[in-house]
Amino acid sequence: MNMQDRVKMKVRDGDVRKEDFLPFLLGYEKEEAILEASRCLHCKIPRCKEACPIHNDIPDFIKYIKDDDLENAYHTIRLRSSLSEICGTVCPHEDQCEGACVLGIKGESVAIGALERYVSKWARENGFDKEEKKETNGKKVACIGSGPASLACALKLVKEGYSVDIYEKDGFVGGVLTWGIPSYRLEREAIKHKIEILKELGVSFILDQKVKDLTRLREDYDAIFLGIGAPDPNHMHINGEDLKGIYQADTFLKAINMAPLENGRRHFEACGERVVVVGGGNVAMDAARDAIRLPQVKEVMIVYRRTEDEMPACKEELEHAKEEGVIFKTLVNPIEFQGEGCLKEVVLAINELGKPDQSGRRRPVDTGKRMTIEADTVVLALGFSNDKTLGDNTDDLDIDKWGCFIVDDMGRTSAKVVYAGGDATSGASTVVKAMDAGQKAARAIIEDLS
Ligand SMILES: Cc1cc2nc3c(=O)[nH]c(=O)nc-3n(C[C@H](O)[C@H](O)[C@H](O)COP(=O)(O)OP(=O)(O)OC[C@H]3O[C@@H](n4cnc5c(N)ncnc54)[C@H](O)[C@@H]3O)c2cc1C
Structure with a gap:
């Protein structure tokens, strides 16, 4: 070899x-x-x-x-x-x-x-991932959100004898793991199994509960962990963005990934035949790869404002999308969506690369040239921002200008007994970092409540 x-x-x-x-x-x-x-x-x-x-x-x-x-x-x-x-x-x-x-x-x-x-x-x-738990210590923790940050935090705490309730705004558990990362990339059994382990250990999941204020929870629990992710999709703010047929990536991915699996397929009738995905990150790749799997879809094109070299998506993801037939059109950027009620066309500005910007990547510069492509569905995958509601509603809970909770390196926020981690503190990031933050915050909670 x-x-x-x-x-x-x-x-x-x-x-x-x-x-x-x-x-x-x-x-x-x-x-x-x-x-x-x-x-x-x-x-x-x-x-x-x-x-x-x-x-x-x-x-x-x-x-x-x-x-x-x-x-x-x-x-x-x-x-x-x-x-x-x-x-x-x-x-x-x-x-x-x-x-x-x-x-x-x-x-x-x-x-x-x-x-x-x-x-x-x-x-x-083979049943080698069973978890043991210590005797209950009478202390209660609420985890807000059920993504990897909260799941990891809850697991560590429940094993140490804490009673843990997870509050989730959606009607299902898992955060992005469940609605965002498609089942062809991540086996659903892997997520369901973890959730079953948590349930067996005694963690309660309270679904369809958007937490907007911490007052009552601070009275009822010894500690609170905020693992609410970065849930707000970014917009383009261009003409025609409200036309029928234009979706934010989270709405589009949720509609498809949460649809029932029937003979290996999922369906989303509202998607058209010609799909344009705007963006160059992993979320754009997932949206494009979801779209190409829908029976009615004839063409999926990713449009990106720089070249493939600057795309933030993993190279592997990009190759997988290409292998499945996704078309890539680079150095273009939508400047208008056209149609009467429903989307018909996307007007693209044609770019060239200029000097590097703060990110070190060469900046896209509008050449003034335009082109128009036909599309009946557009998916905007432009990244996600943080939700400022809890920060705004809680006097002693500090957030930064992007709405991320400000924490120390163990996830302690400025508010007593309130901890945070994952995308809620870092902005959109990765599963492993969210899990790490959840585990660290659990350690801080254990230390502080002992
Ligand atoms: C489509 C997509 C694909 C991705 N692919 C990858 C990948 O391949 N690899 C990788 O490492 N990372 C990937 N990521 C990023 C990764 O999924 C996130 O970094 C990670 O899920 C963050 O975990 P979290 O627990 O902080 O937040 P989330 O997973 O976002 O979970 C937050 C949870 O909190 C809930 N919530 C929000 N507000 C409230 C509230 N007020 N009250 C109650 N519940 C609330 C939400 O509904 C959600 O369930 C991807 C992201 C997306 C969007």
Whole structure:
């Protein structure tokens, strides 16, 4: 075996998988995982561990996989990660652990994410991920929101004997994991199983409850964790944005990802045949890949104002979208949506690249040239902002100018017994960082209430 080449994980072909919403990554078989694990060089200073946001003991768990000792491999990962199957599947590994792997300098990095997923899925399917809890200590904590930040916080607390209630504004649990990340990228079983574990440990989920004010909760609970994410989609503020057929990414993704799975397919009748997705991040990729799976859709085009090199989406995601037939049109930006009541056309400004801006990426500059494309559906994937309601309604709870709760490095806010973490404190970010913040805040709560 050439140590520079990865053992490729089996993936369903783009042409086949774009017909359904079933998982497209097929994962490793035992022999493949052992072979891939044996590529790890076990560097003296493991750069992968340093680059992992939660500093997972990567060389250690890989060594256990090599020895086919999956129980110890799982326990090594579980020390730092309560959502390891989810992180193994959706973390942007190329920018984190895998991006730092020494093997990646001359060849392909170790497939750390795929190995983490292999072990964690094995633990779930074989009942090795059971959690124990200490005797109840009589203290109550409310977690607001049910995304990865709150789930991780709740899990740590309930195991320590705290009574935990999770308040969720939507009628389902999981936050972006459930409504945003499509089922072909993240198996629903992985999320449902975690939620079942929490329920078995005694965590209550109070759904359809948008928390707007903390007064009563501060009387009823010993501590409150705010894991409300960054829920407000950004707008373009251009003519025609209110035409029928134009959706914000969250509305579009929720409509499709929460639709029932029937013979592997999901349906969203209100989507048209020609779909234009505006944006170049992972949310745009998910919206485009969802759209292309709808039976009525004939064409999906992503329009982005810079070039592919500047796109914030993971390169892997971009390639997966292309394999499924998504068309990319770069250096264009919508300046008007046209139609009478319903969307018919998108007017695009044609850009060229100028000098780098503050982000270090070359700035898009309008050339003055225009082009028009036909579309009956547009999805705006322009990022998300924070909700300032709780900050505005709570005198002693400080937020920054973007509406993020201001916290110390353990998630303590300015308000007594109120903690926060995840996208609610960082702005739109990643699952692993949200989970980490939830775990840290739980540690702070335990320390402060002891
Ligand atoms: C489409 C999409 C795809 C993504 N793909 C990836 C990916 O592949 N990999 C990755 O690492 N990251 C990805 N992300 C980012 C990642 O999902 C988020 O960073 C992460 O979910 C943040 O977790 P959280 O718990 O802070 O917030 P969320 O997951 O947003 O959860 C917040 C929860 O709080 C609830 N809520 C909000 N306000 C209130 C309130 N006032 N009262 C009660 N409940 C409330 C919301 O309904 C929601 O359920 C993606 C994001 C999106 C939108």
